[in-house]
Amino acid sequence: MAFYFVQFLTGLASAASLFLVASGLSIIFGVTRIVNFAHGAFYMLGAYVAFTLTERFSGAVGFWGGIVLASLIVAVVGVIVEMVLLRRIYHAPELFQLLATFGLTLMVQDIVVLIWGPDDLLGRRAPGFKGAVDFFGQNIPSYDLFLIGLSPVVLGILWLLFQRTRWGVLVRAATQDRDMVAALGVNQKWLFTSVFALGVFLAALGGALQIPRDAVHHALDLRIIVDVFVVVVIGGLGSIIGAFVAAVLVSELNAFGILIFPKISIILVFLVMAVVLIVRPWGLFGKPEAAARRTPGLTVNPWRPLTSNERWLAISALAVAAMLPLLAGNYALTVGSEIAIFVIFAASLHFLMSVGGLASFGHAAYFGLGAYGVAFLAKAAGLPMIVSLLMGPLLGLLGAAIFGFFAVQLTGVYFAMLTLAFAQIVWSIAFQWVTVTGGDNGILGVWPEKWAAGPASFYWLSLGIAAIAVALLRVIVFSPFGFALRATRDSLLRSEAIGINGKRVQWTAFVIAGTVAGFAGALFAYLKGSVFPDSLGISLSVDALVMVLLGGVETVSGAVVGAIVFKALNIWLVSQTDLSKLVLGGFVVLIVVAFPKGIVGVLETIRNRRRSSSSKSSSPDSSLATSRIETAE
Amino acid sequence: MSMVPTLLSVENLSKSYGGVHAVRSVSFSLRSGEILALIGPNGAGKSTCFDMLNGQNTPDSGRIKLLGEDTVGKKPRQVWRLGVGRTFQITATFPTMTVRENVQVALVSYGRQLFNLFGSTANYARDEAGRLLDLVGMGAYAERPCGELAYGDLKRLELAIALANQPKLLLMDEPTAGMAPRERVELMRLTAEIAREKSIGVLFTEHDMDVVFEHADRILVLNRGSLIAEGTPEQVRGNPQVRAIYLGEGLVYDARHREGAGA
Missing domain, CATH: 1.10.3470 (ABC transporter involved in vitamin B12 uptake, BtuC)
Known part of the structure; x- marks a missing residue:
């Protein structure tokens, strides 16, 4: 029995990081409607920067200060990314946003290896939480207990931030209706930037706090992002409570899944996600989205089949390609x-x-x-x-x-x-x-x-x-x-x-x-x-x-x-x-x-x-100045 | 008139959201070739009524019979197969296709060719699509990208799409909303002509009273989910309750609705 309880606590401890990263992703999505694929990269950066800082500064102050400072540094990186890249693509289709942030993730993977090298790095143990607590003959690392206590505290702070501050009210308003908030004269640019900074800070903190538990390596980003996607989808994109509940659920599924079905432990989590998506497509605590934006659709050029000239061109290209073995x-x-x-x-x-x-x-x-x-x-x-x-x-x-x-x-x-x-x-x-x-x-x-x-x-x-x-x-x-x-x-x-x-x-x-x-x-x-x-x-x-x-x-x-x-x-x-x-x-x-x-x-x-400049005279009339209500949804 | 068969009969239709009775025990009927207007203030339940008629929404209770067939619980596409064409308050068309292709898709569906993987759509019912476009005065625009059309033209295109399945009933939710005053009257005149010629029943909601009183054979007035009046344009215009709730009095009404049209 004690064994299962310890396993349960281990699950809860793993949930802490997952919750931090997922809540950051959720907050960012809620306001900017961007699913930030690069969130895993920020998590990984947080871990690497924290590793360097905690190695440099000694003592308890050095360790904890290093963790917080690392998260702040990564948050600044996030702000730069937001201002330089994301501001350009807020109105682009979702697909483009996912791809741009995925591109960032790829870049960070190489940058991290350039700076810190390809090997796994083992970080310091946390001062004050180095030992283990005995529980009916089973050991629980005391750092795990610290993490278990941490996530409700962070949840509470976030709740206060969103419910009790002016900034929080603006963020919640923007989550419901961005355009209305902008129309009310709120500086949307800085609201978005600050939200992104908070989200990235949480991701980096999640990474930094992992160093006493886990080695730092350059594949952390993809591993966490897939888990985080699962968490926010189960919990509901944009819901912080949802992120919390789902993080616990997913971590416990992982912790017990390994015991019960070692062969399919990974699948278990995804099965739960698939079931949630099918039963409640907007997640356990999410709200149904209004009509989804169209994925493609930047232009209105109707498609047409190839003309006979173009068909010949395609066939010739194919013939040329078929001749490659003669040359190469x-x-x-x-x-x-x-x-x-x-x-x-x-x-x-x-x-x-x-x-x-x-x-x-x-x-x-x-x-x-x-x-x-x-x-x-x-x-x-x-x-x-x-x-x-x-x-x-x-x-x-x-x-x-x-x-x-x-x-x-x-x-x-x-x-x-x-x-x-x-x-x-x-x-x-x-x-x-x-x-x-x-x-x-x-x-x-x-x-x-x-x-x-x-x-x-x-x-x-x-x-x-x-x-x-x-x-x-x-x-x-x-x-x-x-x-x-x-x-x-x-x-x-x-x-x-x-x-x-x-x-x-x-x-x-x-x-x-x-x-x-x-x-x-x-x-x-x-x-x-x-x-x-x-x-x-x-x-x-x-x-x-x-x-x-x-x-x-x-x-x-x-x-x-x-x-x-x-x-x-x-x-x-x-x-x-x-x-x-x-x-x-x-x-x-x-x-x-x-x-x-x-x-x-x-x-x-x-x-x-x-074509249109050569045949301008033949076009029927000039009612092209249209009122396209449809796309204004 | 009693020789004309009943096309649509609605009995005790009700729908509520939480404690709000959006539609309360509404009953009416519609004959082939008849043009029936559903009017009322905002929030009266017109759109809810409409959505229940074409299957977009399910009533809590009541019956809807279309040509003798019960349509409650049927999906919009199934109601469409029974011969109901629909246009929307905010036009819904396919912006990445040409005007002709928009109509051709509807004809493809009507001809049950949706899962034909290897045919050519360009040649499918091309003339029929052209005829429908000519009918609504859009023939000259057939090859234009739909996304470039002015709003009034989109409304006419929608009408052509709605006619593609040779409907027996047309449901038009605010057919002239967002159009210039002259276009409004023309579009409704066109609709009325087509309806009379093909003896299609038309049910439409509308805020423009010029359009309603000029073209409707009969008018239903809805307020807070309940029918409060029903009759010919003259009867409804003279109804004191309707004047109090919706139309307003005399000149005041005339001036106000002209300014606020389309709101």
Whole structure:
């Protein structure tokens, strides 16, 4: 019994950091409506800076002062980030905000390694809390007891801050209606900045307080951010009480999950989150959001099929690409195959995201499922390559059918988080179910058969499948189904009022996208000759998002260009510099801020401008000065 | 008149939110080809009534029968399949498509081609879409991006979309809100013409009394969730209770509603 009680207390102690970080994220979201992906990075920075300061200053004052000072320093960094970056993207679509803050996270990962080195750092024990308390023969670190006491205190202080101060009233008002608060003459800029500073301070404090418990390392950010997403989604975005309750719930689930179901401990938390999202999509303590903002939709340029000239251009480009084996060596062909595979992957996400308006943050799940599907069929069942290649992606289809059904019940940020959670579930299964998936060691020896084994033949195979996939998706975009899908994206209200079952249409799109991603994954398994949990991971999902964004979210075929440029750049960068994440992250931030329309989007804008200036006289009339009430919602 | 079949019959419809009775035991009926206006002050329950009629909202009690079929509990898309077209107070269209494509999507749905993955939408019912657009006077704008349209044109486009399933009943929630005075009268005249020609029943809410009194065959007056009057425009205009609650008296009313129109 005593053992379980101690386990319970350990859970509570872990909840402290989680609560601090989650409440910070929640406060920031409540006011600015930005889901700050970089919150984990601030947490990690807090830990690193606190490590340095507590090493430098001695004694109890040095330790505790160092922790608080570290949090303040990171909060200042947060203020700079807010003023330089976030102020530019407050009115951008959610997707762009998530990506920009993810870009920041990537940059911080490399910066941290640059400054503190790649090794784990062990911090000082907290003065005054070095020992342990004996509880019926079980030891509880006294620092844990301190943390358990701390979170209710922080909760209380936050409550007082929001209920009893003028600033708190303004923040609560802004949480309900930003525009009204601005109309009342409140300086919104500084309100946002101060809220962001508080949120970052809490995140950094959460990180700093972890150093006596845990080693500091450069993968802390992603680990905490996924947990924090789970906490705020369960608790309700924008609710501090919700963050508290959910942090405790999640930590206890982790603490006891390991005892009861050691194999699926990670999954348990995500299952709870999925259930909460489905039963109460706005979280336990959250409030239902008004109509979600449309994800894409910066422009109103209607899409149109290729003209015959453009079709010839595309076919010629494909023919040129097919001639690569005549010119290039084996390495270039392998790179070419990889690029072709990522064109398929990016095109499938683009279909879901741009055509369907559903920005999935866990699209790699279906890519990876396709890869594992092939590995099972080829290795375990010993089926011939062509059969495996065709049947493997069915695992992606199955996954997309199951997860997609739940995911399309939600929209916007919540959709993004649920897809991310599902991807993490799949990743956990691949990682933990060692007997079937080989766990971290993956499944090796998935080599193509002789007819496709040469670099040139495999390149042609990949290129051919990529061409078919892209053409097929394009046909679907302009099919009646494609229009129905765009209709649900443009206006759920109107599409329902003309007899469209939006959820079923979106579900179908999810399954199509997942299946196509599965084909990409299947080819990838053969290209690498192996499958690892990485091919289901978050970073792969984000790569895909960046490819789509780079090409242009609002274009029909931007994903193709985005995938080629991104993948080529990525492979080149990794070979050139050790700081590929820093460069890549900076690149992502730059696109979001400077070229939100992406490469193809910019080209289209230039072309349209030319066209309209040459045919100005023929346009019907000039009632273009419109009153678009619709977008003013 | 009694030869014309009843299209819609509503019996004892009620809905409350907490302690507020948004709609209280409202009953009325509508015949094919008839134009019925639902008027009343803000908060009278007009929109709640409307949303219950097309399935957006579920009544606490009461019955709604459309051509003999019970529609309570049906979703908006199912009510649409029964032959109900709807326009919204704030227009709902597809801004990233052209005007023609907006109508084509509705026709795709009507033709049950929503899950056709490989056809071409561009050629789907192109002429039919053109005819509908001509009908509402939008033919010249067919290839324009919908997101560029002026608000009055969006209202007309919405009407074309609402006509795509050859509806028997049109539900129009403040069809002329946000439009210039001349456009208002024209849009309603157009609607009335189409309705009479195709003998479609029209139920609309409206704050512009010029529009209401010129085009409605009958008027229902709602106040605090209850029907307080029903009858021809003359009967309603002469009703002292309606004047007290909503229309106001004589010249005062005329001047005030012109200034405050669209609010």
